[in-house]
Amino acid sequence: MSQVAELTLDGKSYQFPVIEGSEKEKAIDIAKLRDQTSYITIDAGYKNTGATQSAITFLDGENGVLNYRGYSIEDLAEKASFLEVAYLLIFGELPTEKEYADFEYEIRTHTLVNEDMRKIFEGFPVNAHPMGVLSSLVSAMSAFYPDTQDSPDLTSLHIIRLLAKLPTIATWSYKKSQGHPVNYPQNDLDYCSNFLNMMFALPVGAYDVDPVVAKALNKLLILHADHEQNCSTSTVRLVGSSHANIYSSISAGISALWGPLHGGANQEVIEMLEAIKNDGGDIQKYIDMAKDKSSGFRLFGFGHRVYKNFDPRARIIKKAADDVLNKLGIKDPVLEIAQKLEKAALEDEYFVKRKLYPNVDFYSGIIYRALGIPTNMFTVMFAIGRLPGWIAQWKEMRTNKEPIGRPRQVYVGPAKRDYVAMSDR
Numbered sequence: 001m002s003q004v005a006e007l008t009l010d011g012k013s014y015q016f017p018v019i020e021g022s023e024k025e026k027a028i029d030i031a032k033l034r035d036q037t038s039y040i041t042i043d044a045g046y047k048n049t050g051a052t053q054s055a056i057t058f059l060d061g062e063n064g065v066l067n068y069r070g071y072s073i074e075d076l077a078e079k080a081s082f083l084e085v086a087y088l089l090i091f092g093e094l095p096t097e098k099e100y101a102d103f104e105y106e107i108r109t110h111t112l113v114n115e116d117m118r119k120i121f122e123g124f125p126v127n128a129h130p131m132g133v134l135s136s137l138v139s140a141m142s143a144f145y146p147d148t149q150d151s152p153d154l155t156s157l158h159i160i161r162l163l164a165k166l167p168t169i170a171t172w173s174y175k176k177s178q179g180h181p182v183n184y185p186q187n188d189l190d191y192c193s194n195f196l197n198m199m200f201a202l203p204v205g206a207y208d209v210d211p212v213v214a215k216a217l218n219k220l221l222i223l224h225a226d227h228e229q230n231c232s233t234s235t236v237r238l239v240g241s242s243h244a245n246i247y248s249s250i251s252a253g254i255s256a257l258w259g260p261l262h263g264g265a266n267q268e269v270i271e272m273l274e275a276i277k278n279d280g281g282d283i284q285k286y287i288d289m290a291k292d293k294s295s296g297f298r299l300f301g302f303g304h305r306v307y308k309n310f311d312p313r314a315r316i317i318k319k320a321a322d323d324v325l326n327k328l329g330i331k332d333p334v335l336e337i338a339q340k341l342e343k344a345a346l347e348d349e350y351f352v353k354r355k356l357y358p359n360v361d362f363y364s365g366i367i368y369r370a371l372g373i374p375t376n377m378f379t380v381m382f383a384i385g386r387l388p389g390w391i392a393q394w395k396e397m398r399t400n401k402e403p404i405g406r407p408r409q410v411y412v413g414p415a416k417r418d419y420v421a422m423s424d425r
């Protein structure tokens with residue numbers, strides 16, 4: 001007989017089914033809890049709440065495992081291309097040669113963005129944060145492609161448009177910040193090279209994409225491509241669950257990612273490492289500050305809701321940071337500070353006791369910097385990487401016809417009372 005969970009409430013006993021995932025994760029299915037008992041559950045931050053049964057990404061926080069559709073992140077980061085991983089996440093299997101060629105071709109031929117989008121973009125101030133701009137422009141795409149009827153072909157087209165146009169739009173903010181004209185996509189270039197060309201080519205001369213840089217970018221994007229039900233992904237699924245269009249859902253995900261506790265941490269990490277450098281390299285001061293709850297300061301790039309041993313992405317990125325800096329002949333003083341900070345934190349009882357380890361954001365900024373990406377674009381890079389994951393999760397949620405996301409609450413405000421006329425208050 002399959003396992004059940006028993007609950008006793010007010011002297012009555014209830015049974016709830018136990019669900020087991022393909023990697024032996026177990027969950028109590030409480031879908032009928034309120035109907036049967038009139039109780040709900042409270043779980044701040046959803047620390048114990050499974051929002052869905054998903055076939056996309058498996059994450060084992062205790063053992064530092066991350067698999068996309070069953071393939072390990074280590075394998076994919078070493079052997080695959082970002083678009084191959086995007087295909088895997090969105091369609092469930094690694095593409096055949098033909099499937100890959102078709103998918104890549106579709107993306108290559110949709111990279112151009114409607115010129116009227118540029119007019120919207122031009123209204124943003126020059127110092128606008130690129131994440132705010134990105135989220136707004138992705139939302140604006142829903143006005144340019146308003147046909148959101150439920151058809152697989154149309155959905156595929158929206159998906160291709162998003163994957164193709166996000167890098168183009170992303171580069172506009174950087175170009176504007178430099179006072180340079182934006183570059184149009186070059187459809188003979190691969191996905192990463194095209195992005196780098198749009199970022200760094202200037203009309204005054206030729207720009208050759210450095211293969212070391214393109215390879216490093218490919219790896220970083222793969223490492224960011226999905227991470228099951230994190231804050232931004234849950235946002236995408238929740239917004240999409242009201243049958244809001246895919247552009248609005250992804251735009252909401254971009255906004256969620258921007259927060260410093262989530263993807264915005266990559267920008268915070270570099271700013272923190274710079275601050276330590278400018279402070280004479282006083283690492284202990286920052287460790288002490290992070291331990292002092294009244295300081296309001298956290299060690300950015302440290303800790304994770306799920307990983308309680310190590311973040312496999314951080315391991316790969318740390319090694320890649322060394323490789324890329326060596327290959328490019330760059331000596332970045334903050335790399336040394338990051339290494340010392342990591343060592344000091346990992347030896348400190350506060351961090352050991354709370355199982356706080358470097359996360360994906362700790363070393364990624366050091367690579368982005370080496371690739372020439374400015375600090376305020378780091379989270380945009382994360383968004384470009386995470387896009388296939390958001391799309392896959394949105395698609396899965398809609399395909400499975402999941403109900404609208406609508407949590408409940410326990411009301412703790414004033415109990416029912418009578419209205420008091422203003423003159424009597």
Ligand code: CMC
Binds near residue numbers: 291298299300
């Ligand atoms: N520095 C100092 N203390 C920390 C940190 C940190 N970075 N992270 C967690 N703690 C402490 C926290 O104060 C709490 O201590 P206590 O038990 O004494 O109250 C304990 O560790 C557990 O923390 P939590 O906030 O309950 O853990 P959480 O699972 O809710 O939060 C987190 C996870 C990632 C938001 C958090 O670790 C954090 O704020 N880290 C810094 C921001 C960061 O690097 N974010 C990127 C996350 S990975 C990529 C991504 O998701 O985008």
